[in-house]
Amino acid sequence: MxxxxxxxxxxxxxxxxxxxxxxxxxxxxxxxxxxxxxxxxxxxxxxxxxxxxxxxxxxxxxxxxxxxxxxxxxxxxxxxxxxxxxxxxxxxxxxxxxxxxxxxxxxxxxxxxxxxxxxxxxxxRGRHFYRIRKETLYFPDLPEAFDGFTITQISDVHSGSFSDAKGVQKGLDLVNSQNSDLLLFTGDLVNNLASEMDQWIPMFTNLKAPYGKYSVLGNHDYGDYIKWESNAAKEANLTRLKEIHAETGFKLLLNEAVEINKQGERVALIGVENWGKGGFHKYGDLKKATARVPDHSFKILMSHDPSHWDEVTVDHEQHVHLTLAGHTHGMQFGIELFGFKWSPIKYFYKQWAGLYKQGGKYLYVNRGFGFHGLKGRIGIWPEITVLTLKRAGAALTR
Known part of the structure; x- marks a missing residue:
């Protein structure tokens, strides 16, 4: 630093x-x-x-x-x-x-x-200049019932940085207006303290998705960046944060997996705790999270830090079809024009914003809903991601 x-x-x-x-x-x-x-x-x-x-x-x-x-x-x-x-x-x-x-x-x-x-x-104005980014992803083994299934992803809320309730509500209204089947949040609900979410709980409770709302923890959620009077106080803060996820209607996945069922077919939704390269803690355990997931299952993973994809997920013994991450914020500063994108964060993270593919596996890195440090965003605007899953055979008929 x-x-x-x-x-x-x-x-x-x-x-x-x-x-x-x-x-x-x-x-x-x-x-x-x-x-x-x-x-x-x-x-x-x-x-x-x-x-x-x-x-x-x-x-x-x-x-x-x-x-x-x-x-x-x-x-x-x-x-x-x-x-x-x-x-x-x-x-x-x-x-x-x-x-x-x-x-x-x-x-x-x-x-x-x-x-x-x-x-x-x-x-x-940039801190609430929300952009909707849409991607359609094709998979040959996507269960037929999930052809056209939509996912809205948000990440890096950092509620401790919020001060404009109307600006926040504008973003949450955009999330709901996507009418996606599933809503996923990929970590960093707060900057440090669970209490930072207190006034925003009702707003986030109003987020809706017919197939549920799921979340994981990010590096800031553990309270690792401030001094605590005792370990018990730090643990109590994390316990309270987990309760807030439940109060807002999000099922928090802690190195575990759930099944999303549609018309008798299933996809596995996996969530790991934060795992980051370098000086970040490695709380995430993908092996534990997938222990009960059948090898043949279609798998969607929520993992806050995109470095986990390169370091662990791509070479994991089970094929993880789609990973959703956040963490980088695109550094909240950069240039994105006419398909060109640049930010200083690219020199620290190989995958830092948008869609990446390797060996038939996809990673999407959300640029973040909120902001932290820099009190705004310059060129890298806050993002609401909408992903549509399609069977690969459908692409041939277009």
Whole structure:
């Protein structure tokens, strides 16, 4: 964490130094020059001070989140406009480094301004700018009764970050309006505390699906990221969270499987506890969860962290047809336009958003319903996924 933050701060400074070249090209006002750096010094100093307070046990996460969001507001526009200045520098290299062009510096400034407006939208409206993403998946061994069966998936609610009840209700209304057969939630109901869900319980209770609502735990649900007065308090928090799943009508699957029945045919729905590579806990046990699932069953797995798919599921002794995950949030920042998608999270997770396929097995990574850390979303919008299952033979008749 500290190394990554140090790298971010270093990139922030380097980017600012580079963009400053455009500023001094456009104005010689010393007050503006000094103000440019005063903002940087105050911001970086504030972040470093807040980190020390956090390590000392003070509750300053919200302040740190605010400072990091402010840094993004300042840094990202400069970062994305820097290629304009870099292109100019490459041309200047072959011209003996003449003075910078005022017009190009103005173009860089205008581009930075436009990106700044996009970020403002992201941190003010983006957190509830829900997108419905639909996929149709074909399987040769899907039971015939399930041909056309629909699943709505949501993930990463992070109710402790919510403040706008109307915005949350807008998203939940969209979930219900999909009229899917099955509703699945793939973890991270809260940031840390079960009590974060208290005011939202009635809203989530109103979610409906004729074949049921099922859920699993995510890494944040265990309370591993805050200090507890005792292990008993931490365990009580997790017990309460499990009760909330039940109160909202979700059947929480803890390394276990259930059967979904339709017209006498069945699919196995499997849910594992959180399992993540790296420093994340590995509570999930796919072998235990599938112990009573027949080999020939059509299997749908809920597993919060997509790294579990690569590390465990793909090579599991039983064929898991479809895995649903979340966790990454698409880093809540990136670009998705005309089929192109990019986010810094791709350098940490091979599967980070959308649909993936390997060896006849599918993984879908939901971008998350809520938000955490960054108080909004920029380019990677909150997602409600709708998956339609089809028999592979149906594809041939289209």
């Amino acid at each position: 500290a190394k990554r933050l140090s790298l971010i701060l270093l990139l922030f400074l380097v980017g600012d130094i580079y963009f400053y070249q455009a500023v001094i090209t456009l104005t010689q006002n010393p007050v503006l020059h000094q103000g440019y750096w005063v903002v940087d010094i105050l911001l970086i100093g504030g972040i470093i001070s807040t980190l020390f307070m956090l390590r000392a046990g003070k509750q300053v996460r919200h302040l740190l989140s605010l400072l990091m969001t402010t840094m993004l507001l300042i840094f990202i526009p400069k970062l994305f406009s820097s290629p304009v200045l870099l292109t100019e520098d490459i041309l200047r290299l072959f011209q003996g480094f003449p003075p910078r062009s005022v017009y190009i510096s103005e173009a860089a400034l205008v581009l930075a301004g436009l990106i700044f407006l996009v970020i403002i939208f992201g941190v003010t």
